[in-house]
Amino acid sequence: MYDQKQREDCTALILFLLFLQELKKLAFFFVVSFNCCIxxxxxxxxxFCSRIRPNNFKMNQTSQIIRKRQLMYVLLVVAAVxxxxxxxxxxxFSYVMSAETHVRYVGLQNLISEKMTKxxxxxEVNAKNVFDEVEKHLDSPESVIAALKSKTSLAPDxxxxxxxxxxxxxxxxxxxxxxxxxxxxxxEFVLTMVGSARHDYTKSDWYVRAKKSKGSFWSEPYYxxxxxDISGHYCTFVEPLFDANxxxxxxxGADITFDWLTKKLQQIDSLYRHHEPLNKYRLMRxxxxxxxxxxxxxxxxxxxxxxxxxxxDKDMLQDMLQKKSGTKEMTVDGVASTxxxxxxxxxxxxxxxxxxxxxxxxxxLVVGMVLLTIAVLGIVAVWIICRRLRNEEEI
Numbered sequence: 374m375y376d377q378k379q380r381e382d383c384t385a386l387i388l389f390l391l392f393l394q395e396l397k398k399l400a401f402f403f404v405v406s407f408n409c410c411i412x413x414x415x416x417x418x419x420x421f422c423s424r425i426r427p428n429n430f431k432m433n434q435t436s437q438i439i440r441k442r443q444l445m446y447v448l449l450v451v452a453a454v455x456x457x458x459x460x461x462x463x464x465x466f467s468y469v470m471s472a473e474t475h476v477r478y479v480g481l482q483n484l485i486s487e488k489m490t491k492x493x494x495x496x497e498v499n500a501k502n503v504f505d506e507v508e509k510h511l512d513s514p515e516s517v518i519a520a521l522k523s524k525t526s527l528a529p530d531x532x533x534x535x536x537x538x539x540x541x542x543x544x545x546x547x548x549x550x551x552x553x554x555x556x557x558x559x560x561e562f563v564l565t566m567v568g569s570a571r572h573d574y575t576k577s578d579w580y581v582r583a584k585k586s587k588g589s590f591w592s593e594p595y596y597x598x599x600x601x602d603i604s605g606h607y608c609t610f611v612e613p614l615f616d617a618n619x620x621x622x623x624x625x626g627a628d629i630t631f632d633w634l635t636k637k638l639q640q641i642d643s644l645y646r647h648h649e650p651l652n653k654y655r656l657m658r659x660x661x662x663x664x665x666x667x668x669x670x671x672x673x674x675x676x677x678x679x680x681x682x683x684x685x686d687k688d689m690l691q692d693m694l695q696k697k698s699g700t701k702e703m704t705v706d707g708v709a710s711t712x713x714x715x716x717x718x719x720x721x722x723x724x725x726x727x728x729x730x731x732x733x734x735x736x737x738l739v740v741g742m743v744l745l746t747i748a749v750l751g752i753v754a755v756w757i758i759c760r761r762l763r764n765e766e767e768i
Contacts, residue, residue, distance in 0.1 A: 451755045459748040466744075467737050470656075474733050475700070478662070478726055481645060482698075482713040485664055486724040488641045489717050492634075496531060497589070497719070499524070500610045500627035503534050508614045511622050514543050514550060518564060521554040525562045532556055532607070532630050535567070536614075537574045538623040549573070555603060555628070565603065574624075583613040583624040591720045594631070594674055606631040608720075634675045638664055656736040662728040669694045669721050680706075682727065689714065693723040702730070 503524040510516035521534050533555025540548045549568030557563045567574075574580050579592040589612035598604040609626040616622045642664050645651060652660055666675035671684035671693070682705060684690060689712075692699050698715035705712075705727055714725040 445759075448752075448756055448759050452752045455748045455751050459744045463737075463741050463744050466740050470737050473656075478711070478713045478728055479698075479700075481651075481662070482715050482724060482726045484645060485638075485641050485726065486715050486717055489638065489666070489724055490719060492637055493591075493717065493719050496627060496629055497610055499531065500534070500625075501589075501612070503627065504612050504614060504625045507536050507623075507625055511614070511616055514546055514552070517623075518552045518554070521552060522562065522564070525554055530629070530633060532605075532628040532633070533562075533603075534625070534627050536623045536625050537568065537580060539621055540575060542622060553603075567603075579609055579611045579626065580624050583611050584621060587613055592626075594668065594672075608634075631675060634666070635677075638666065638675055639677065657739055658732050658735050660728075661732045662726055665725050665727065666717070666722050667693070667725060669723070674722065680727070682725065684725075 503521065506520040506524055507517055510520040517536055517538075521536060525531075525534060533553055535551055535553040535555075537551040538546075543550050549570075549572075551566065551568030551572075551574055553565045553567045554562050555565065578595075582590065582592075589610065592609040592611055594606060594608050596604075596606050607628045607630060609628050611624060611626045613624050614622050642662070646660060646662070663677055663680055665673055665677075665680065665682045667673050667682070667684050669690070671690050673682045673684070676682060684693070686701060686703065689699070689701050693714065693716070696716040698713075701712045701714070703710065703712060709730045710727050711730055711733065712725050712727055714723050716722070717724050
């Protein structure tokens with residue numbers, strides 16, 4: 374966070390100095406233009422005085438025409454110089470603002486991704502503590518249930534822990550034995566036996582994968598339904614446990630719900646959206662962004678209620694599959710937006726920060742209007758000066 378704040382401070386200072394420098398250039402050219410008008414006036418008068426003769430009306434008229442042309446040339450040169458300076462200033466400011474925006478939102482994406490990584494890692498650590506306790510008590514069904522209950526208070530955000538045993542591992546429990554210690558509606562942990570012919574966990578993807586991998590992993594998102602309050606969208610941290618003979622005893626899991634992850638992500642977004650050190654230099658922007666989490670297939674898993682964002686761009690999907698970071702411009706819900714994306718470590722998900730372009734471009738548009746106004750006023754001022762000099766000459 375400190376590095377991000379330092380980058381923001383340096384970028385804001387660069388923007389301020391650049392803007393002052395460009396205003397200084399414009400002021401310099403206005404002074405030069407004014408002196409050009411005065412010089413042209415003096416040159417015109419000197420030429421007129423050296424050539425005019427008494428009662429020579431024709432020569433006087435010719436001199437006035439030459440004088441008008443000289444002032445017109447000065448006006449055109451000044452207008453061209455002012456417009457070029459304003460254009461260069463606008464281009465430079467736009468370039469620096471693009472760099473500032475990129476630094477801001479890439480840094481923001483990294484910060485939110487790190488927070489989500491810590492959330493996932495914290496779940497893994499707590500789950501391993503529970504699994505280690507279960508591994509020490511594989512001698513009886515009762516000791517397994519006691520082990521599951523003993524560590525649940527360490528991770529109140531986890532929906533529940535289960536131990537899905539190999540068929541007939543405990544003869545007295547029959548073919549399926551899967552105790553599940555989980556939150557109930559009143560937030561207390563309760564025990565439910567979920568293994569059955571209806572729910573044959575041995576055919577579940579996470580169980581089959583655990584038997585093959587022999588290591589811990591995060592399952593693919595899935596929807597579980599049994600008609601009870603347990604039903605819902607889940608993602609599970611899975612780890613196989615082996616007995617003293619090296620044979621698979623059970624597959625343990627820790628469930629987290631998408632509802633909880635969505636609330637967690639919204640809390641993180643709100644934290645950084647209102648974080649004063651990070652948002653010290655808003656530069657007229659609302660910083661109206663939001664974050665979503667997608668899997669490597671582009672499916673939007675975690676998102677605000679009305680901000681679902683499926684990803685279909687092939688290049689972006691390829692980057693997500695290879696765990697690369699990047700940016701992409703696309704229209705989201707009819708709004709032109711810029712997407713900043715990068716992997717969440719420890720799980721096959723990508724965090725995407727979405728920001729509307731109209732909010733990002735506010736400083737550039739405002740500065741462009743200011744520069745255009747200054748340029749027009751400068752040209753009008755030079756035109757008025759030239760007109761007054763011409764009128765004085767005619768008098």
